[in-house]
Every structure is written in C-alpha cells, then in structure tokens.
Amino acid sequence: MQAGLVRLWWVNIYPFFYWFRLPLAASSLFLALCIFTGVQLGWFRAPFSSLSPLAAVPSSSSVVIEIRDWENSQNRLQAAQYADALKAIGASEHWVDELALWQKELARLKRDKHPFAKKQIFTAVQLNGAQSLSYLHIAAQFPKELRPTQLAAQLKVPITDKHSYRGSQIYQLELPDGERFSLCQYRSLLLFSRESALVEAALEQLGSIRSSLSWEQDFLALQDNRSDSDLSFYINFQNLPLLANLLSGQSLPFVEGLANDFSWQGFDCRFQEQHLVGSGQLYLAQKDDYWSYLLNAPSNENSQIAAYLPEQLAFALTVNISAFGDYYRQQKELDPDFSRYILPYLGRELAFFMQEPAQEEDLQPAYAVALALQNPLEAKEKLKKLEGEKGLLDSMQYQGAEIRRLAKNGLLSPLFGGEFAPLQTPYYLIADNYLILANSRRQLERWWEQYQNKKMLVHNPVFKGQVEQMKNRSTLYFLINTPNAALLFKKFLRKDWRDAFDQRFLAFRSLYPMGLQLTAHKGHFLSTFSAATQALQEQAGAELLWRAALDSSLLMPPSLLQNPKTGSYFIAAQDKAKRLYLFNNAGELLWKKALGEQLLGPPQLVDYYSNGNYQLAANTKSKIYIWEEDGELLKDIPLVIRALNAVMSVDYGRGLRFFVSAADKNIYGFDKFGKPLEGWNPNSKMGALRFPLRYLEKGEKDYILGMSGSGQLYFMKRNGDRRMPTKSFKGYYLDNFYLDLEQERIVAGATNGQIEVCNLQGKKFGIPPPEKNMKGVQFAYADLLGDLRPDFMRLMGQKLYIHYYDTAQSLQAAPVYEYEAPQTDIFPIRLLAQEKALLGSYSATKGQIYLIDAAGKLQKGFPLAADGPFVVADLFDDNNNVLLCSQGKELKAYKLR
Template identity: 20%
Template sequence: MKKKILFSALLILLSIIIYQIYVFTTVDEDNINPIYLIPDDAVFLIDTERPIDTWDEISNSNIWKHLQKNSYFNTVTESLNNLDKTFKEQQKIIQFLGERDILISIHVYKPKTYGLFYVVDLQKISKLSFLKSSIAKLAGEGYKVTKRQYHNHEITELYDKKKRETLYISFIKNQLIASYTHVLVENSIDQYLEPVIGRDVDFVEINKETPEDGLFKLFIHYKYLNKYLSCFSNKVNSDILKTIGNTWLYSGFDVGLKESTIIQAEGFTNFDLSSESYLRALQKSGKGKRSIAKIAPKNTALYLSFAFDSFDEFHENFEAIKEENQNNFKAYTEQVTDIENRLDINLKEHIFSWIGNEIALLHINDAISKKQKDVAVVLKTNSINKAKENLDFILTKIKEKTPLKFKQINYKNQTINFLDLKGFFKMLAGDLFSKMEKPYFTIIDDYVIFSNSPNTLKEIINTQLIGYTLASSKKFLDFNDQFDEKSSLFAYINTPYIYDDLLSFTDRKTQRQIHKNKDYLISFSQIGLQLISRGSHFENYLAIAYENPVEIGKQLRNNKNLKRDLLKKLVNENDTASVAMTKETFFKIPEIFPNDLSASEFIKKHDTGTIKFEVELKNGLKHGDYSEYYKNGNLRITGKYKKGVQIGTWKAYSEKDEELLFKKRF
C-alpha cells in the first residue's frame, strides 16, 4: 500500500514537472510589452535591460563613492545599498532569473506627492506557478501578506511591519508590476488592454531613435512636467512651463558615465508640429555658432542660447507659425503696426536687419543687486555699426514722438540707454522674453545687451573690463568642448551660482532639504543641454559634470578674490569711500546702483533695516539732496548733487551725538 501511495505521489510530481516543462518550453508565448503597463501620466521613465550590470557600474563610479560621504545622500540611498547587498547574497537566484528588462516610472498621483512604479519582464519565468505563490514565503516574518482582487487581477500586499509601508505586487501575463502607491498598480491594470504611452506614435518615434549603448534610457514626458515640479515649489513659472507642456512632447536619452565624473546622455526630442511656438521656428531655422560666452560674466548662473542660420530666416518662420492662428496673428500684426506708427520706424529695417545668428538669455548672480533676479537679453549683431546707427535713430524717434524723457547715463565710458519699446521682445521671440518690457541697453563689441535693470548691465560692463567672463574660464571651456560649437538651443547651468535662486523658487520643505544638502547639490557643478535641428525633431545631448564640493568651495573663494582684486584696479580713488576720519576723505561718496533710472530718488538700507543713505535722482544720476546715516539712525553726512557732481557745502557728523565734525565746500 505504501509503495502504491509513494508511486502515485511520484507520478503526480512527475506529471507536474512535465507540465511545467511543457508550459515553459513549448506553449505559445502570450507576452505583453512592459511599456504598455506604464500609467499614462508618467513624467519620467527609466528603461534598463541589464539592471545588475548597470547597478554595478554606477555603484563603483567615483560619483557614487563621493556622494556616499554625504550623510543625507547616504540615507536616501540606503535602500539601494541594501539592494546591492541582496544582489551579492542571492547570486544563485539572480543567475536563475537572469538580466531582466526593468522599467521605472515617476507619477504625481495627488497634489505635491509623487510615487514610483516598477515593471519587471519575467518572460517565460512568469509561467512557473510557484513563483507567484512563493511571494508570501519570500517576504519573511517582518511582513504581513494579504491579497485582494482588482478588476479580475490579484494584487498581493506586502506590509512592512517595521516601516509601516505596503508594497503592492501583481502579475499581468509575463510582467510583474509593483509600487508602494496602490493607485499606480490599479492604474496599470486599468489601462493594459488599451495602453496609452506605449501606443503613442510620438513616444514610439523617440524610443526608436534613442540609442541604447549606455547604462539605461531616460524619457521625459513634458505634458506632466509642470505637475511634477509643483511638488517642490509654490512659485513654478507656470507660463513657461505651460508653453513647454503644450509644445514639447518627449525627450529620450541614452545615459552613460564618462571617466566616472561626467554623466552624459544623448538622444532626441520631438514636439507638437501644430503648436505655435518659437521652438518650431528654431527647428526650421538650422543652427548657429555660439559666441555670447565672450561677454557673459564668469558668475553667470544660466546661459540660454538660441541660434540659427540667420535671424531673418528665424523671424520669417516665427511669423509664418504665428499666421496659422489668425486671431493671434492679428494681435501680433496690430502690435507691430502700433509701434511702427507711434515712432515712425520700421522694425525689420531698423532692428531685425542687424541681428545676427544668436540670441541669448543670461541670468547673472551679481554683487550689485544681490536680491534681484538679474536677467539680460543679448543680441549678436551681423554689423555693429548698423546696429548703433539704427538704435540711435530709434532713440531719437522716441524722444521726438513720446512724452517720455530721454534716459541715458555714462558708466565707465560705456553708455547705458533706456529703450521704451513695450512688447518688442515678445515679438522678437515669443513669451520667453515677454517680461522684458521697458529695458535699458548698452553695446559691447558686437553685442547689444538689454536688461530691465541698469545694474545688470553695469555688472556685465565690469566683468568685461576685467576679463572675468565665461570665455576666460578654463572650467567652462573644457566643459563646453563636449558640445558642438553650433546648435539650435543650448542651455548652460552653473549650479553653485544658481543655488540661491533654487531656494527662492522652492517651498519651505524643499528649501530645508536644499539648504541642508548644499554640498550634494552643487557637486554637480555644470549642466549643459544642447538641441540641434534634425528634420522634424531635435538631436539632444546632455552633460552633467561632478566635482568634489570641497574643491568647488575653493574655486568659488578664489574666483571671488580674483574678481575683487581685478575690480580694485578699475576703481578710481575718487569713487572709493575711505573710512579715515579726515576732512579730505570723509566726503568721498561711493558709487550707487539705482534699479530704475527713471526714479526720482534712491534709498539704500543697512542690514538692520535702518536707512543707510537717500539721494534724489534725475535721469539715473545723483541730483539734489543727499543724506547718509549711521546704523543707529543718527545723521552722518548731508550735501547736494548736480548731475552726479557734489556741489555746495557738505557736512559730516559724529555717530554718538550728531556733533558737527567737518564742513567742505565743493
């Protein structure tokens, strides 16, 4: 009898084994592409076909090893380190499963909250029934395992008793899907019969074009980028991001490491061919050589370049795209006509004709107005003499045709003018420059530079005079060598200098994390993105340079000292305030930097909030009464100016009791 039972058991076991072998080797495969299971609101998507090798290369890189020294980063990556440990301890399982295609996507599933979703392609391994049934046993005693049905699919819930979080797992054909956010698993189940991203021809195009020679492929879905960035900020620039979300479609990058210190990625970007945007105009206008780094200060936080074969071609394409929307085109032409009739000028003849092959936006971290977000628009000219002649003509017309007073100041032998052409920059290149309403401008070499703040222009003039520019920076030049010298769009971010602006744009929670981990953030010291027109889309290249934050700190201090020493050589003794308490030196008033040359007065305060000095202005020059105060509020100096020159009798007072110290006649 026992022999009979044993024989029957062996027969059943053999039958099961034969059935599993049959299923595993001979039954027609009923597989599904993992991309079909990604919920449609993914903002980022990572795809790797060799996760183990990828992880080995990343974890052994210099970047990773240096970042592990950062306590916050080490805490954040603790789970990845545990995964690395698990990989090494479970080599037999890894060898059995083999390298699997893994997709990881990021989704915003409720306001200011995002989650990760995973898809693992098990291929034929998924047909081994014990794999699904053994999950509960593999979880261990630290987990509570439950199961539930959702739309005819079983979801296994693994609750971590210690961390109080639940991992949700399900199987769809050959794919294992998982997330710590249950709605993402449910969204995947809901759409797998009617996939969205995987059937989107725009994504399919980018996925096909993006190479796969690196560690993994990264995709950006711009439709949801604004939603994702809102997780970290209450001040997201919605206008620009809405334009990107409505215009840009997908970017694909093949991500790799270069010499363990540079992250590099190449691929393609596409956009909505029916959209009304400068991007379409750029795509149709070829590429141009970048050169504005010659006058961009070394402390530039952002250099955003738009380049083309010629500006004439770009603007023709821009207008043609505008014309596709009759209502918008009508408003555009009316604005052009209004400016031309009001000033009796022709924009194409007097402005567009001298613009060369590059327009750039510079965001500068300067010392003059630290609390201002200083932005400049730089136009490369094809003829600087023609530019000067036509700008002089326009300024004359403004003086003749409008009641506005003509504003002009001289700063270190450079003329700064006020140009009242409201709406001009929006006509030039769309919404990106729309806030440049009534700018000041100056001319340096072959470039015309505009800014809403005259202090920004002063900073550019100063750094140009002392040779403190991006083009003089070996660090920038070495990084820039990785990119083609000609591009359609080029963005350069100098992370240590843009750090303060990141703080100002983020919410309090993110600010605390950024401030606490400044070294981790600025260690990725240079970021560059280049787009080059290629047919109906752009070829893109991204590079991120890593440096030890200690070295970055030294560089920043050295650069600050270098700039200070160079500027000292420019400063005239007459422009330098002396702290010596003598009649000859007490009345040497330092240079002032008003933000608005049309203002009637300028007030600057001490760090304590009390007034440091106040002076009347005329056309940006000191003109009228001047009063200066100590930190305790007592009067320090009084006098008068006329067209920037001290006149009359000036008086100086003591700090304690405002006793008269000196008088001087000018």
C-alpha cells in the same frame, strides 16, 4: 496501432478537409484577419506573444525610467563622482533607495545573482496627490518560481496582507527595516510599489491595452531610436504642469506652454566617471509657428556667442536666429519698433542669460541679452534714432565703454516668441559685433569688466565641452552653472521645501556645468544633455561680484546686518568723512547719512516697536541713533558723558533697552525713549569697560557681562546688582574676549599671550603664553581643528600659535605657522558646508587680507588687496560664500569658490 491511425486519416479526416477545403481556408483567413485587426486596433494581445513591461505603464505617467541591467547600472552610478550630487535630488534619492532596498534583500538569496540582475526594469513615476511622487516598478522576465509567496518565504519576511484584483493576487510584504511593498506577478512581469493602488492601476492598465505606452507613437519612436545606455529617462510634457506645480506650488505659464507644444522627451544616459551624458529626441505635440521655424532654420555653424557670456552667469539660453527675418515678416502682427530699429542689422544668434547676484524676490535685474549684429555701425545709428523717438534715460562712460539706457520695454519680445519680455528699459553697449543689453547698469558694468578681463565662457576650461556644443549646430542650447543658480531654483520652488533644498544644494551644486542642446533634425529635435562634476572646495578662489563707490575710504570694516524676519542682508559702513552708508546685498546704495562723529561699533538691528519690524541702531561718543530702514531718523538719545564703546541693545520682555559704558567709569542704561533705567542711572559697580557689554540668558538666570582692559570681569543682573563677585584675569592688557554659549564660559586673551577662561559659576583657569616676553599678541577663538570645542589662537607679528583639544580632551599645540608678512588682526571665518572654521587675517603693512585653514594652507585667490578685516556670509541665500571688504574708496564683494 499505426495501421489504425493511417486508416483514420485517409478514411475520416482527409476526405473532410478535401471536400470542405475552400470554406476552411476562408474561415482560417477570416480568423487570422480578425486576430491581426484586433491586435492592431488594441482590442486584445496577440496569442502567445511576450509581454512588454510597457504594457503595464499608463500613458499618463509623468516620468518613465528604464534600466536594461539594474545591477550593472547601479554599479556604474556608484562609481561615478556625482552619485551623491544626483541623490541630492529628492525624487532621484527615493527612486534609487527603493531599488537599492530590494537589491539588498534579494542579494541574500542563495543564488549567484539576485533575480533583478541582468533584467529590464521600468519605473513609472506617478503624482500622488499634490504633495509627492510615487513609484511603480515593473521587472521583466521575472522567474516564475519566485512568485510573491515563494519570494516572501525565501527572504523570510511576512506577508501582512493579501487581496485579489482583476483576477490577480496582490501581496503586501514587510521587509526587515519595516518598509512595506505590494507585489503582484502577472505572467512574466513583477509589479511592485509602496502604494498598493499603483499595482492595481498597473493591472487595470494591462486590461486596457490602448492606454498603455505601447500605443504612444512618439514614445515608441524614442524607443526605436534609443542607443546603448545605463539608463533611459522619458519625460511626459503633457503632465509637466502638474509636476511643476508639485515642485513650485504655483502655475507656471512657460511650463504650460511647453506642455502644449511638446509630447515626449527621451534621454539615453551614460554614467561616466566624471561626466553624465545623455542623448535622445524631442517631438512636437502640435504644429507651432515659432517651433516650426526653429526646426527649419539654417544651421548656425561655428557660433561665437560663448565669447560674450560671462563665466559667472547662472544660466544662459542661446538661440539660432539665422532665418528669423523671413519667419517674422510672415506674422500677422508686427512690432514697428522692432521692425525699424532691430531687424535690419539682426545677426545669426542671441543669448538670454542671468548674471549674479540677484534678489530672490526679483530676478529681473540680473537678466541680460547678447545679440549678434550684421553691422555694428548700423546698429548704433538705429538705436540712437530709437532714443530720439522713445527717449534716452541715461548715458555714461565706463572704463572706455559707452553705456546708454533706452526708454523702451519689450524691445526684443518678438525674438522670444512674442510673449516673453525679459528686458525693461534696458542699458546697452556694443562690443565688437554684439549688442549687450541688461536691466541693471551695475550688471552691464560688471559684464564689461569680465569681458575686458577675459572672464568669458570661452576662456574657462571648465566650460570647454559646453562651448564646443554651442558651436556644433545648436538650434537651442541651455546652460546652467549650478553653483550660481540657487536663486533661480528657489524662485520656482515651494517655500516649505526651501530649507531642505538649501541642505541638498550643497551636494548638488558640485554637478556643473549642465548643458542641454537641441538640434533640428527631420521634423523633430535631437537632444544632448551633459553634466560634469567639479570639486567645489574652499580652495576654489575668489571672484569679484560687485563693487560700490564710497566718498572716502572706510573708518572700520563693513558690517553685515541680517533681518531675522526676512533673512535678507544689509551692509553698513562708515567712511573717514564720518558718513554712514547702508547698502543692500547687491551693493546698491539705500541711503547715506553725515554723522559728524565716528561710530564706536558696528550698527545693529533692533525691534524698536516690538512688532517684528527692524530698525538700525548705532552710537557715537555723544549719541545713540535709531534709524528706520529707509534712513529716516526715528530717535536719538543724547549722552551727557562721553561713551567709551558700542552700545548694547537688548529686549528681555519689557521693551528695548540700551546700555553703554561711559568715560566717568559708570554704566548708563536707557529705555527706547531715552529715559534712564533704575539701577543704571548710573551704575558705578563695574568701572570703565574696554569692550561693549554682553547680555546672556541661561536657564532662569540672566547676565550682563562687562570686561575692562585690565582684566576685570563683571557679572551683573538686569536690575544693576551683582550676579557674582568680580573675577580678575591675568595679563597686563586684554586684546579680545569671547562669550562661548556652547561651553558656557568667557574666554579672554591678553596682549602678553596669556589666555584666561571663566565659566558662569565663576570657576576659571589660565593658559600661559607659548613663549616668554610676548608683546602685542592678537587673540581669536574658534573651532579650527581637533574635537568640536573651540581652539585658542594667538598671533604675534608673523607667527600664529594654535592650541586645541584632541579627542582625548587634552590640550595640544599645533605646529607654529608663519605668515609671509606681519598680520595686524586675526578673526575666525565660517564657510558653508564646512565643519571647521578658517582663520582670516589682515596685514596693514601689505594692505592685504588672508584666509588659511588649520594646517596653514592659504586658500586660493588669497591674499586679496584690502584696507582692513573682512566678513563672509551667504549674502544672497544661494548657498555660496560671499566676502565683503573695502579697498580705497570702494566696497567690494567676492564670491568664494
């Protein structure tokens, strides 16, 4: 046998190769060249080469996510304190949930580790129409023995569909929870998605080599330069406008500009316990003069801009403008005002930032700019010359600072690329070597207060890492202070997504501050992203947002009015000179009226015309007033008999009605024109009332409720007849009463500590005072602890007594809490994202307000100086609690952290 093989080689094969060696060599070389050329040009793949997951990812993908070890990455993410904050981003949550669902199912296999463990997984994020995102997952080196059919058998899940596409079988598996996924194994790759069309698109992609990411040069550069990470994240700027349109439902010009300027951005992310850190590169898609200038600008070492950015900002963008003068002078069109009045003293950096608060409809008033100066004296001289040429709109002194207003729009537009003009007739002041400009005088005054009180980023340890990054050769630095940026996010978010955003933002806002640094490097930008997680709790303190001047101190606490149609807030207040003020939520005075009499209760919004537009109503002892929103008096209804308390306004389907208790112990009712109502002209069945009337509808019945100071509780119909017999409460004088709609009962507290409870069927019970001989007791009713039912709170001097229902529905006494000083009044306070209420109080002897939890823990930032009780609300619809109070001749707003 061996001899036969030797003879075959020397007699038949060797002579053939010898005589035809040159043609065979030439043919082999030509074939190798063809294969090499075909591979390089993307005609086909190299024979026997390994198949990269990128070959299945279309270059049109909006976002690409790469995980090199899914099991390890997931474990590290779950251990991070910001895991829930990241999942609050809907797209992130869906992606995590899809892979976690598979991990859960594959972990049931009889293996030490499921097939995804230690495997590389790519996810291509695709736009699914104009409403949602879909995910195509590609797992590399998937075990051949676990083909979709074998995988379904081992998982014991049914295959609900099977079809062939481009020679490959696609199977649809239904997991135990009803979720369906389409799967296909292509060589060593497993393709799976909820959308069968995406699996088909991946197979199509595998047959169209040149359209895959493996041929995107900028993307490959990101891959070549990647570092060790838990996750890599790539953004396709070409698809950014489509992605932005999905989120906002509108075209965003600045996003379209980024799409034209850049190609791919990559981040290699590392999940640290308290910090999320990412690094990568950003490449230009085309040559742009402005970005090219930034790429070649000299490094700006040791930036000082953080010393001029307030810690309560929403966002800030800092830019290195070291070589801006050279770039600007080369432009074809020059702005003569900028050239004459700004350029000569221009420093090395600027920051564009947004302070808070701001109106959602218009963020412009909150915009401000900090500009470094080479020569402050020259700047002051040049700006005054500009004022002489263009006009000076305003000038004032504020706490030692000179604030002036320019009659000039778009003065700094060249610094932002020529198209963006954030400042319109701005106010400005000069602080050290920086020029600070803002669109709002109030914002500039607030900036000056914060600057004087060292409330800048550089002084706050929370921003230490971001400040260091700003100093470290930043070409651009973008900072987001998440808790203050809700209005910024919502401004660009689709309206139908805003309710969901409000809920998710409560978790996401704990991820702050977030910073993105771009540093010019060899024709592209090195990028670094960082975010920290902070404990956003009610103990985080109170920060002054704004203050509004009053002509005199207030007669009663400020009251909040929320327009049901728009959701916007107004603030009403009356001072001791009997002037009524109406402010917007930013503290800007809308109008002021001299009434000559004290209001008997807080103003209320009414729909006078029953058309969804709201007016303001309030009463003094002699008149009921209705004002339009702009302050114009719409109607006044004279009261012949002196009113005892605030008017009740109600509309039960027949137009607006007014009811008021009078000093002659009768109740009077009027329609919106002031005409007396039948049954209430007057109604003498109730007597003099200490508290305003209350209206309640329950089922087919309605109730008009009245409470006298001596404890008589009246139940009336709208026609003036009795709904049920009068109930008498114990206690020689009532302090307060609450209408509990959830429990369908009325709860009242007397000044001797007695509490009386009565339901709508007339059944009642009492809770005796916690001590004997109690006097001057203040009463409040809210859910502070225990089960979900409200608790009973009684205050006498400095001692606070709380009784609550436990989970066994038994009434329990909490430990007695003692304030540091006697309290004049107590009232429940509800904060966002907290199941339980807190307890607010006011001490007249101290001139301070307090806020405690059920355990008696005083919240950080309290006590605060104030002249009376306070209110708290989400004043700016940005998921933050804002406290309103008055002190002296000022109305103040604090953000509770």
